[in-house]
Amino acid sequence: MLRSATRLQQDTCDLLFELSNVDRLNMLLAIKKSPMRISHVSKKFKLTVPETSRNILRLHAAKLLNRDSQGIFHLSPYGEEALSILQGFFFISNNRSYFENHTCSALPQEFATGIGSLLDSNFTRDITKSMYNVEKTIRESQEFILVMVDQLLSTGVQLTGEAITRGVEFKKISPQTMIIPPEIQDLVDNPVFQKGARAKKAESRYLNKVDVTIITSEKELAILAFPNFEGKFDFVGFNSTNESALNWARSLFLYYWNKAKP
Secondary structure, eight states: OOOOHHHHHHHHHHHHHHHTSHHHHHHHHHHHHSOBOHHHHHHHHTOOHHHHHHHHHHHHHTTSEEEOTTSOEEEOHHHHHHHHHHHHHHHHHHTHHHHTTBOOTTSOHHHHTTGGGGTTOEEEOOHHHHHHHHHHHHHHOSSEEEEEOSSOOHHHHHHHHHHHHTTOEEEEEEETTOOOOHHHHHHHTOHHHHHHHHTTSEEEEEESOOSSEEEEESSOEEEEEOOBTTSOOOSOEEEEOOHHHHHHHHHHHHHHHHHSBO
């Protein structure tokens, strides 16, 4: 029989209560990196053995930790999952000021729950810095460039043309209604893009609207930006070279790529 909604809510509150204590949370994170005995945890955090024991045993009773025959505590599979999901809370709370003005509510559920993959990314408030990251990423790309934007940047178009010429694969998603200024359209009309399209090295697909800005290569996530509450993008967002962030951003792009139309 399925448990009642009240019971499920209580179980969730119990878990969050255990994780809401700074000492217990730090212990979990430390044990995730290196399984330890209570005495080692006590020494690491400069806490008394009784105080450490009380917290560790609470985590053990909550099934977040397992203890082996030698008295060494390890993260349980349940604890691993709890900390994995908690990464998303860390990311959101660490960037609270950004999410006071921007929303990721349109993200597909599987990506919203995995947003903790961006935890080690760098927040870039300076739009000039964001543009530099974009140009650097395109210039240094060797395998592919994935772009999902609601507007084209002149320098980005030029550098992308150069990347296609050296054999880099280029995929772009943009809104069907995107208006391209004449001066940028001249750059888009560069024969290198038509040649790349014929060689299946340059492809474009379209959505009614884009939910997120992504510009990434195999090496670096140049920009990941969410819209503000008016649905507009300001190129204030995140960049990273962390493998988990790169995989998350690439998977999100491919999710939208498969939904987009040529």
